Each structure stands twice: as structure tokens, then as C-alpha cells.
Amino acid sequence: MVEALAAGLARGPEFREWLGARVRFCSSLVDRITTGMPAPDVRAALEQRLGYTDALLTVAEPHALWAIEADPAELRAAFAIDVLPESVIFAPDIGFYRNRKLRLLNGAHTATARSRSSRVCGRCAKPPSIPAWARTSVTSCSRRSCPRRTCPPTRHSASRPA
Numbered sequence: 714m715v716e717a718l719a720a721g722l723a724r725g726p727e728f729r730e731w732l733g734a735r736v737r738f739c740s741s742l743v744d745r746i747t748t749g750m751p752a753p754d755v756r757a758a759l760e761q762r763l764g765y766t767d768a769l770l771t772v773a774e775p776h777a778l779w780a781i782e783a784d785p786a787e788l789r790a791a792f793a794i795d796v797l798p799e800s801v802i803f804a805p806d807i808g809f810y811r812n813r814k815l816r817l818l819n820g821a822h823t824a825t826a827r828s829r830s831s832r833v834c835g836r837c838a839k840p841p842s843i844p845a846w847a848r849t850s851v852t853s854c855s856r857r858s859c860p861r862r863t864c865p866p867t868r869h870s871a872s873r874p875a
Contacts, residue, residue, distance in 0.1 A: 715732065715738070716729055716732065719732065737783065737788075737791065739781050739782055739783045739788070740781075740782040740807060741779065741780060741781045741782065741807070742778065742779070742780040742807055742810055742811050742814065743778065743779050744776070744777070744778040744814050744818060745773055745774065745776070745777045745778070746773065746774045746776075747771050747772065747773045747774075748771075748772045748773070748774070749771060749772065750770060750771060750772070751770065751771075751772050755772075756770060776818075777800070778802075778810065778814060778818075779800070779801045779802065780801075780802040780803075780804060780807040780810040780811075781801065781802070781803055781804075781807070782804060782805065782806060782807040783803060783805070784805055785803035785804065785805070788803045789803060
């Protein structure tokens, strides 16, 4: 898309050469649910703790996923991001992480939410209240979506039921 737009520019060939030499376009996957603004009393307490008013203050789940598809060594050299190693995943193929997100996070969340009457899915998804069928489903999906058919503990332990 960027190259197609560059082709229409007066300096398109020069710009396209610069793009090829200086810019890398990587596929990425981000997952973080934000539920909206906190209740007024919670918002007031948070703003008092922060020491300022934030018109865009929102609540987010503790889970976060950011996967970037590229050669890990090359990307780390070009994109020296200051995060914990497990905070961002650099991988030559992020298909596994996309499938795991869709199957485990979205699928299990939807299935569990529909099976429970609780308004807060986080409460109903915590063991021991999570249904046995959901735990089995999550475990088998994790094994099927893993390219090696095993779950390395460093990356997939969060998908294993307690």
C-alpha cells in the first residue's frame, strides 16, 4: 500500500528506494482489552493517586500481548525497545500467537462468559469455578495450535489450567 502511494509522488522512485533501505514493515498482533472509564469513585481515587486529572483514564485487563513478526535478532538490533523480554514477542512467524489468541483468549472467554451468569467474566473464569469442559477445551486447543505440538513453559504456561 505504501509503495503504491509512493508511486504517485513526484519523487516516488527516490522515496521507494529510501523505503526499501530504511523502513521495515512487520506484521504484528496486539491484544489488550480495555473496559472503559472507571466508576466515578474509582476514577477519583486513581486521579488522586496519580496527582492529576486524566480525561482519557481507562481500565484495562492485566493480560497484554504484543507479537511482532520479523527475524528476532534483526528486529532487536533495529528496534531497541526497553521492555521485559516476555513483554514483546519477536518471532519469524506469529501465526501460532494469532491462533492461540483467537482460540484461547477469545474462544474460551466467549464460551465461559456464555456459560455463566456472572457479569464479570474474570470472576467466573478463575479456578475452581471455571467449568471442566472449558479447561479441557483450552488445554487441547493449546496443543493443537502449537507448531511443535508441545507447550514450552516460557511462552505457553499461561494457557495451561491451574
